Amino acid sequence: MTIASKAASVSFDAVTKAFGPVVAVDQVSFRVEAGSLVTLLGPSGCGKTTTLRMIAGLEMATHGRILIGDEEVTSLPATDRDVSMVFQSYALFPHMTVLENVSYGLRVSGLAKQEVGERAHDGLELVGLKGYGDRLPSELSGGQQQRVAVARALVLEPQVLLFDEPLSNLDAKLRRRVREEIREIQQKLGLTSVYVTHDQEEALAVSDRIIVMNQARIAQEGSPRELYDEPADLFVADFIGDANLLDAEILSLEGTEALVALGDIRLRLPARGLETGSVRIAIRPQAITLQTEVQGESPRGVVRKATYLGSHIEYSVETPIGELFVISGDVARPIAKDSDVSVGLSQQGVTLVGS
Incomplete structure (x- = not known):
């Protein structure tokens, strides 16, 4: 049975x-x-x-x-x-x-x-x-x-x-x-x-x-x-996992794609039905990369906190677009507190969520 x-x-x-x-x-x-x-x-x-x-x-x-x-x-x-x-x-x-x-x-x-x-x-x-x-x-x-x-x-x-x-x-x-x-x-x-x-x-x-x-x-x-x-709003973006919620602006729309200004950074992202103007953008901590070498015109930042957690390191980075929470799996090459870094964004984990 x-x-x-x-x-x-x-x-x-x-x-x-x-x-x-x-x-x-x-x-x-x-x-x-x-x-x-x-x-x-x-x-x-x-x-x-x-x-x-x-x-x-x-x-x-x-x-x-x-x-x-x-x-x-x-x-x-x-x-x-x-x-x-x-x-x-x-x-x-x-x-x-x-x-x-x-x-x-x-x-x-x-x-x-x-x-x-x-x-x-x-x-x-x-x-x-x-x-x-x-x-x-x-x-x-x-x-x-x-x-x-x-x-x-x-x-x-x-x-x-x-x-x-x-x-x-x-x-x-x-x-x-x-x-x-x-x-x-x-x-x-x-x-x-x-x-x-x-x-x-x-x-x-x-x-x-x-x-x-x-x-x-x-x-x-x-x-x-x-x-x-694809969180529907700011609440879901912040509640499902960690997210950096930042002010941005949709400069123009082309079909379902938006040209977005995040400070001096220009991004092309799914528009998700939003119109031109002020919006908010959710960036997952794993979608941010940090480099100690200058990377072209990438925005610069300063590491204000670095916390080693075994499988990963959590960073708090001060940048012109706001303070960023970053999770890095590169534990073999930690970045020291107060280091200058270049900030990069991957395509995955960056989403418009409205204003």
Whole structure:
């Protein structure tokens, strides 16, 4: 016997959730395709967790429609929705063994004892915890406890699996390993998963698509690469990874291409529907190169800070176009503080984002 997937799509149609005068989610519409992992990403208070809880039926929408597959579930309680959630706190029963924790939802569903045992053992094997069934949660590491919580949700074979900040209690190395395990299981089983986090790197690593939320609304939706390379506005540019946000001017347009003045630098960039005049430009730290030799008419700068971080060096560079945050992978040739440098820009990672 193996754990099966009954993956179903999730659709929000103009969904609003208000708590008295406070609107936590405002006219939100999106669709999560069956078998995909979509992340709700945004700062605290943006509405992402409330959105997740409305999928689960733990909060009821004030307006709009919610569908799981072809069934409208807007007014259905959590008990009548085929959804499982993995919580930030793991929510394991401390007095029960690992196997008893994983079996709990199956037992209360009234399944036969043999099937409960088979599915619970399959769940533990799937998350790499075969042989841990007799241990108590207190005898496990944080990463192992989180995997028990994932197994407990998986064995219920839900149409939709929800993750509410599942890695926030783990240290950096464990977060990376457990997120890879979650993604591998999701893809192996073809699960429909909705994942909430405020960690941009985590979202980029696990998602088929990302929905960025800000102030109760969707700021932008797209693949990780689309959001990183083509942010819709200043908020998304600054929130998805680091970005230098600088003043610029579109001098002229030729088809879909813009001639842009960034101080004394002239760039040709996709216009992205913008008109001539003042704009803002987002430059990723990795898109900037620094040279200690003079490079033609490249703008000059002065290194004000250099921070060695093992795999890369972070620089703060004072230039005529503004202070630049630069990430360089060239750790073998560090540039000393107060050095004069030439500043270059690559084509990738430089984007117009409006004024």
